[in-house]
Amino acid sequence: MKKLSYKKLLLCAGILVILIVLPLIFNTAFSHHIMTMMCIWALLGMGWNFIGGYAGQISNGHAIYYAFGAYTNAMLLQWFNLSPWIAMWIGCLLSAGIAFLIGKGLLRFRGHVFAIATMAVAECVRLIFINTKAIGGATGVYIFNAELDPALYMQFTDTKTYVYLYMAFVVAVLLFVRWLNTTKFCYYLRAINGNETAAESAGINAANYKLWAYMLSAAIVSLAGSLYMQFMRYTDPSMILTSNISMMIVLVTVMGGVGTVYGPLIGAIVLTYISEYTRVYLSHYNGLDMVIYGVLVILIVLFIPDGLISIPGRIRKHREHKAAVKEAPAK
Amino acid sequence: MSNYILQVNDATKKFSGLMANEGITFDVGVGEILGLVGPNGAGKTTLFNSLSGVHQLTRGTITFDGQDITKLSSHQICKLGIGRTFQIPQAIVTLSVEENVLIGALCHTNNMKVARKHAHETIEFCGLAALADKPAAILNVAQKKRLEIARAYATDPKLLLLDETMAGLTATERVESIQLIREINNQGVSIVMIEHNMDVVMSVSNRVLVLDAGKVLALGSPEEVTSNEAVINAYLGGGKKDA
């Protein structure tokens, strides 16, 4: 199996300690809110990364699966009193199933047309949700119920619990992504993304693999939706099914580093931090927070096109280059 | 039947008005090297594309190892045992050399360890060991072509389709490339190679198939073909002789 060196163990232990201590140091509800949202966005990014990063098909409509995850939790609770611990997995399956149908239809398109197609479908879904009274229509769904057992129904009173629980989810998914990154599946996706003709000529059924990647991404994004629902306890189509949300899912991944294992996590942390802080401190200027957010995004994407995760590499290269230049005149 | 690895019968490919291949019939024996020559525009790469499943024939059949593969797609044909290289090398530039070959090696196994070992062996065999961990993007033309061959060879093919492997290579590189092709052939892999360089074709091929304007012009040993009047006319009367 894996060789665990002392260094790695120490690093893992260190990270674990930091994760446990962080919500205790920043012990306000607001800080916990931010940390929880970071976890949710990390999951969204990691999920989308499979279709957008590894497979290279830029879907601008993943809000669909986010919504399905959230609504599945809500409706299964309302209709069958089903615990979200079970409902979330049903949501994943449902989303994967819908992704199968949508993917079958749309994955034949590439580039800009694919992006537009996913946006169009997402908008359709939003309108369907708004017009379906059975699931709340435009008013949305609300699941808070003080009589339910907090643990069984994932409606905790202590915000710290959410933070720890969601961190655990993120760590679990991150380990899963790390493992998947070493498997044939991810290599094949990267080959398809790199050069689909070459990949096909090497025996790769590109259409199938892209579909699998799309379904997997839907399932993980759905999971994020379920967790979102349990935390916010309320949502409606205008909060969760907008094209802005879809684009931000893309943003989180790209800013962090598309196609990498840790990129989405980093992107989620930075972006959530920026958006939440600007929202709290600047929103009384009627929109200034979003302006700053937008400007920062433009700057980061312009000047760090490979994502924040590429910064250490770039610094290293810069240092190596400087060292090489220094040596040259001596010769 | 079992002597022929590939049998092509009346292969015809039409692109809305343009008859790229017409009525092409030939076969390839097991372990044979068949040279495929013809002036530019004769339809050689189109034929390759039909054989490897990039597109489908308008008419005709292709039988590989006893199985009808006319309607199959690229990846299915690869799994059955046909590998190919492309005229413009299609290296997967986002991966390293080793990973490129790994992709080929994963064709018949799901086990990463097994695939890596096989990729490693293939890289050694193809003389790419020194470049193994380099990104494919920095390779020069000759190296990229060799990488293509390695990736195709890693899929354990019974038949290898090589599209202008020699184009753009220096004389030394050509010699090395020919050697690699011979070694692959010695392992029992049949080869069809599109070539413009007649020296290469003469020295390597068992037989030569000449195409002109989409049709078969001649099929026979290198000596027979080069002394064929129609072939000489096709090449000297307006076609290109040497790339």
Add this chain to the structure above:
Amino acid sequence: MTVFLQGVYEGIINGSILALIAMGIALVWGVMNILSFSQGEFLMLGMFVSYYANRYLGLDPIVAMPLSAGALFLLGIVIYKLIISRALRGPILSQRLITFALSMVLVYSAQMFFGAEYKQLVNPVIFSGTIDLGFITIAKQKLVPFILALLVAGLLFLFLNRTRMGKAIQATSMDRYAAGLVGINPDRSYTIAFAMASAVAGAAGCALTYYYYMFPNVGATFQLWGFIAVAMGGFGSVTGAFLSGLVMGLADTLTGLYVNTAIKYIGVCVVFLVTVSFRPKGIFGK
């Protein structure tokens, strides 16, 4: 029957705005292969120029139109030079995100400076009243978008095909490197193309103020429909975008007479997806 004809008329008007936005998107897409998320916002800015020109200068939108187009043209140049030209050096995905972030900046800046409330033209305008043809009623104001769309489509066509600059732009879009080799400055072509697209959107915004509320997020719906129109009409084809926009406007309004919004939208999407399935490059695509 009259309802139907009225619907046709309204549909064409609706489609004209879509056509205008779509032409801008098609131009930018065709020339520099960027999916511009900001066209809707340029429309919105055009609306605001026209609104404020009307409120403080008493200008009729049609008079404000050249003003708006000019202002947006300049803005387009600035945005191109500052942001887009840099974005073009990076990956396509980043380019899209940058235009998306840009659209966010524009929308929320507008919200900051102009407020989020719905606004309408204040001072009286030249074109008011209607022409009653018996079977349909033509609101004079609503003729403006249609005439504008025709004008712009015609001008763009002439520009791209008959002028040197226009042909240079076409050449750059086909092969940037080769165009550079024959002495065409690709950056210049891109700047002009981008600026023209924003000017067109700005003019469209002016036309829209006659009969539409303006608010910071008004561009969003038009944006998505514009995208769909362009994808259907054909990658890079301005004519395709024009026709597609009209058709979509028609389809939208006519089905809206009989069916509700969600189904109407789904219908359009289905048409879109089916069209693109059979002709992946769009109806007039290159």
